[in-house]
Amino acid sequence: MASSNSVFGCHPHEPRSHRSWVIRNFRLSCLVSVTMWGIILIPGGGFGAQERLSNATVPQTVDKPDVYEQEIQTLKDRVEVLESQQNSILDEISQRVILGGYGAIEFEAFGGSKTSFEGKLEVLIAGQIHDRIRFYNEIDLGIPEGEAEAEQAYVDLLLAKWINLRGGVVLVPFGKWNLDHFDPRRDLTDRPLVARQIVPTTWGDLGASLFGLIPWSPNVISTYEVAVINGLTDQFSSTNGGLQDAKSPLTRDNNGQKAVVGRATVKLADQYEIGVSGYRGASSPGNGKTITGIDVDLELKPRGIPFWEDFELKGEFAHFDINGSNTPSRLYGYYAQVNYHFWPSLFDHTFLGEPYTHPTFTLVGRFDHARIATNAGTGSLTEDRFTVGLNYRPIENYVIKTEYQINNGGIERQSWNGFIASIAWLF
Amino acid sequence: MAIGAWGGSPYALAEPLAVIVNTHNPVTSLTKTSIAAMYRGEELHWAHGGRIKLVNREISSDSREHFYQKVLNARSDQQFLRPGTPVAVQSLIQRSDEAVIRFVAAIDGAIGYVKLSSVNETIKVIFILKEEGE
Numbered sequence: 001m002a003s004s005n006s007v008f009g010c011h012p013h014e015p016r017s018h019r020s021w022v023i024r025n026f027r028l029s030c031l032v033s034v035t036m037w038g039i040i041l042i043p044g045g046g047f048g049a050q051e052r053l054s055n056a057t058v059p060q061t062v063d064k065p066d067v068y069e070q071e072i073q074t075l076k077d078r079v080e081v082l083e084s085q086q087n088s089i090l091d092e093i094s095q096r097v098i099l100g101g102y103g104a105i106e107f108e109a110f111g112g113s114k115t116s117f118e119g120k121l122e123v124l125i126a127g128q129i130h131d132r133i134r135f136y137n138e139i140d141l142g143i144p145e146g147e148a149e150a151e152q153a154y155v156d157l158l159l160a161k162w163i164n165l166r167g168g169v170v171l172v173p174f175g176k177w178n179l180d181h182f183d184p185r186r187d188l189t190d191r192p193l194v195a196r197q198i199v200p201t202t203w204g205d206l207g208a209s210l211f212g213l214i215p216w217s218p219n220v221i222s223t224y225e226v227a228v229i230n231g232l233t234d235q236f237s238s239t240n241g242g243l244q245d246a247k248s249p250l251t252r253d254n255n256g257q258k259a260v261v262g263r264a265t266v267k268l269a270d271q272y273e274i275g276v277s278g279y280r281g282a283s284s285p286g287n288g289k290t291i292t293g294i295d296v297d298l299e300l301k302p303r304g305i306p307f308w309e310d311f312e313l314k315g316e317f318a319h320f321d322i323n324g325s326n327t328p329s330r331l332y333g334y335y336a337q338v339n340y341h342f343w344p345s346l347f348d349h350t351f352l353g354e355p356y357t358h359p360t361f362t363l364v365g366r367f368d369h370a371r372i373a374t375n376a377g378t379g380s381l382t383e384d385r386f387t388v389g390l391n392y393r394p395i396e397n398y399v400i401k402t403e404y405q406i407n408n409g410g411i412e413r414q415s416w417n418g419f420i421a422s423i424a425w426l427f
Numbered sequence: 428m429a430i431g432a433w434g435g436s437p438y439a440l441a442e443p444l445a446v447i448v449n450t451h452n453p454v455t456s457l458t459k460t461s462i463a464a465m466y467r468g469e470e471l472h473w474a475h476g477g478r479i480k481l482v483n484r485e486i487s488s489d490s491r492e493h494f495y496q497k498v499l500n501a502r503s504d505q506q507f508l509r510p511g512t513p514v515a516v517q518s519l520i521q522r523s524d525e526a527v528i529r530f531v532a533a534i535d536g537a538i539g540y541v542k543l544s545s546v547n548e549t550i551k552v553i554f555i556l557k558e559e560g561e
Contacts (some may be wrong), residue, residue, distance in 0.1 A: 087533040090519055092482060102513055126514050131478040136512055152511070158471060171511045182513040213469055218460035221469065223510070270467065270500070272532050303500050358504050396504055426513050 021035065061293040097127035102426040104183040109404075110418030119143050120183070120298040122151065140202075150250065151204045160214040166227075169250060172203040173211075173225035174277040175208045175299035177316055184426040187339050187362050192207050193370035194333030197242035197411055198318045199295065205229035205257070207247045226265040229260025231281030232291050238328035238374050242411075243320060244259045246283065255285040263295075263390075273299045279320075289324040312339040328373040333370035340361070364389040364403070370411055383409025397426040443492055443543045446554035447528065449535050457553050463498050465538060467507045468516030473536060481518035482527050482539030490524070494540050497556055 103121040123138040126224045138152040154168030164233040171179060177195040181202055195201040207229030230253040259281020267273045279293035298328040302308045319332040340363045347353040366387045373380040389403030401420045407413040444460055448454060453475055464470040472478055484491040492503040499505070501549050506515040521527045524545035532549040533536040548550055 001489055083529055084533045087530045090530065091534050091537075098514060098517065100514065124507075124512070124514060126512070131472070136509070136514070138512070161470065161472075180509045185508075185513060215464075218458070270463075327531075370438075396506055 006408065009226045014068045022137065030375075033209070054059040067225070077079040097125070100124040100126075100427050102182055102184050102195055102424065104189075104422055106420065106422040108161040108418060108420045110413060112414075115414070116309055120243075129155075129383065134158065143394075144414070151202055154197050160212070162214050164211050166211060166225075167208040168206070169204050170207055170209055170227055170229065172205050172229060172261055172279075173209065173227055174200045174203065174279050174293065175201075175295040175318055176273075176275055176299060176314075177201055178203050179263070182426070183422070183424040184397055184399055186424075187335075187364045187391055187399075187401070188366060188387055188403050189420045189424075190387065190405065191334035192316070192337075192366065192368040193383055193385060193412060194245065194316055194318050194335050196275050196366060197370045197372065198320060198331045199293075200232075200243045200245075200247045203247055204250075205231065206250055220268045222265060223267070224262065226260070226262035228258045228260055229281075231257075231261075232283050233290055233323075234284035236283075236322065236325070238376075240374050242328070242331055242370075242372055255282045257282040259291075265386040271301050271303055273297075283322070283325075290321060291317065291322050293319060295318040295319075310341045312341070313337070314339075328372045329375045331371070335366055335368035336369075337366040339362065352392070358396075359392070359394045362391050362393070364391070370409075372411060383407065383411040383413070384411070385409075399424050429457075433452045444490060444556040445543045445546050445552045446538065446540050446556065447531050447546065448538050448552040448553050449531055449533075450551050452551065452553075454553055455551075458527070459498055459554065459556070462554060463500075464512050466499055466516070466518070468509055477536040479539040480534055481516070482530055483518040483520050484527070484540075485520055485522055488522075490508055490540060490542060494556065 004143050014084040069407065101121065101123045103119065105117065105119045105192055107115070107117050109115040114163050122138045122139045123137075123141060125139075126135065127133045133155065134157045140149050140151050142148040148304040152169055152171050154166050154170050157165040159165065173179065175195070177191065178199055180203045181191070181195070183189075191201055205227075207227050209225050209227035211225035212223070214224075216222060230248045232246040233244060233248060233254050233297045234246065236243050258281065261277070261279040261281070262278040263275055265275040275295075275297045277293075277295040277297075278292065279295075281291055283289045283291050292391060295316065298314065299312040300309065311334075315334065315336040317332070319330075321330050322328060341359055341360050342363070343353070343358075347359070353359050364387070366383050366385075366389075368387075369382070371380055371382045384407070386406045387403050389401060391401040392400050393399045398424050400421075402419070404419055405413065406418070408415050432488065454473065459521055461470065466481060466483075467474070470479065484494075486504045487530065488503075495501045495503045495505065499507075501507075508515055521539070524541040527539040527541050528547065529546065529548055531539045538553075540556070543552075543555060
């Protein structure tokens with residue numbers, strides 16, 4: 001009613017001047033309405049007239065097909081130009097800069113220590129400056145330590161398939177695990193001892209490297225990367241972290257000599273890979289402490305072979321000698337891991353399976369061992385660990401992991417057994 | 428069959444796929460191994476120097492499932508990563524054969540795959556992937 005009043009009449013409490021304005025408008029509206037209905041209903045006018053007018057123009061269209069064809073062609077050309085521009089923009093967007101990241105939230109409960117949540121978030125920025133110059137940055141935002149740091153920040157000059165130049169903060173090419181340490185990619189939450197105490201995984205350093213790929217045959221390729229870096233320092237420990245604290249702090253080298261490190265692989269049919277890495281460098285100025293290391297890694301992922309294609313086998317062995325040091329003098333370790341991927345069809349139509357293309361459970365078993373030897377009276381420290389885990393991946397880039405560890409030794413978890421769970425994601 | 432065992436829909440695409448490039452691309456044919464190397468990120472540039480720009484279909488597409496299985500020996504959602512990074516080899520996702528063709532026809536260094544029956548004169552076919560993968 002209110003709206004009716006406001007449109008067609010006047011409210012009793014409205015002032016006179018407003019009322020007369022409304023009356024004028026009402027009359028005008030009536031006049032317009034009558035005129036319109038007249039146009040519609042009178043023969044020869046209104047919509048009927050439009051129809052007849054349209055009918056009348058048909059012969060003209062037939063008479064002048066060239067005009068319309070020309071217009072259609074013009075429109076086609078314009079659409080083509082727009083499509084071309086759109087594709088160019090898509091190309092630029094897809095190739096120029098990639099902004100992503102990965103994160104993990106971990107929970108652990110071990111005898112002898114408080115339960116704890118830990119987390120991490122890393123930002124990834126990658127892209128192309130030119131068809132043959134690309135960059136990559138991986139910034140650890142410092143959760144929970146509180147200090148952000150560059151794990152990788154380098155630029156590649158792509159010269160040829162077999163030789164390319166990299167410079168900046170490079171991920172040190174030593175061991176498979178160091179080069180593929182990203183939490184959402186891993187099937188267990190905890191890294192193996194060899195990738196924590198022996199190889200200081202997430203090991204990046206300032207330097208430059210040459211890398212490339214050499215195809216030997218359609219199914220066999222080799223890759224290599226050789227880097228010159230500042231190298232490990234003398235901040236190693238036999239009781240706390242092995243070589244972890246010896247990672248370069250990304251400042252000036254503590255000695256004038258550069259370390260040389262490299263890794264070469266042979267890959268067969270993109271399913272089987274064996275890699276060998278080596279490292280040599282001074283760790284401190286002038287006192288003759290030299291660190292040398294060797295690493296062998298293996299990864300078997302059979303595909304297209306019934307039954308076996310559900311399994312993966314991975315392993316790595318690393319050994320470091322520290323010349324001139326007693327504590328420690330030598331560190332080595334290894335792990336062997338079996339993954340079994342499966343998906344019971346009974347989950348197909350549940351919330352675990354229904355919305356996803358290839359959801360997967362993975363059952364994981366791993367054994368790892370580390371030994372930190374000293375020449376001091378304290379002797380050597382060893383630790384053995386057996387882990388069994390189960391994870392669920394609805395998609396490749398999101399995983400929920402659970403695992404139980406059985407430990408025996410004196411390096412890290414000592415002999416405390418415990419439960420770990422985590423969620424990791426990549427975007 | 429093996430891929431079906433991982434939980435995906437059984438592969439059932441009868442029509443051959445054509446691997447296509449821009450008509451300005453001097454390449455006239457490629458082997459399956461070379462195409463696989465491109466999609467795995469091992470081959471980044473064309474022999475004549477330009478950057479290879481990969482075009483892919485969406486994960487649920489039959490064409491992608493066929494292509495990944497027969498050319499890359501992989502599931503359609505497998506990601507190929509740049510070594511030493513968790514960053515996937517970049518490819519542009521297009522949601523129809525027509526869109527793939529339009530993109531490849533417009534961008535010099537592009538390579539994509541479409542059903543053979545979708546091929547037209549705006550692009551060049553450099554490889555035909557039949558049921559057997561040859």
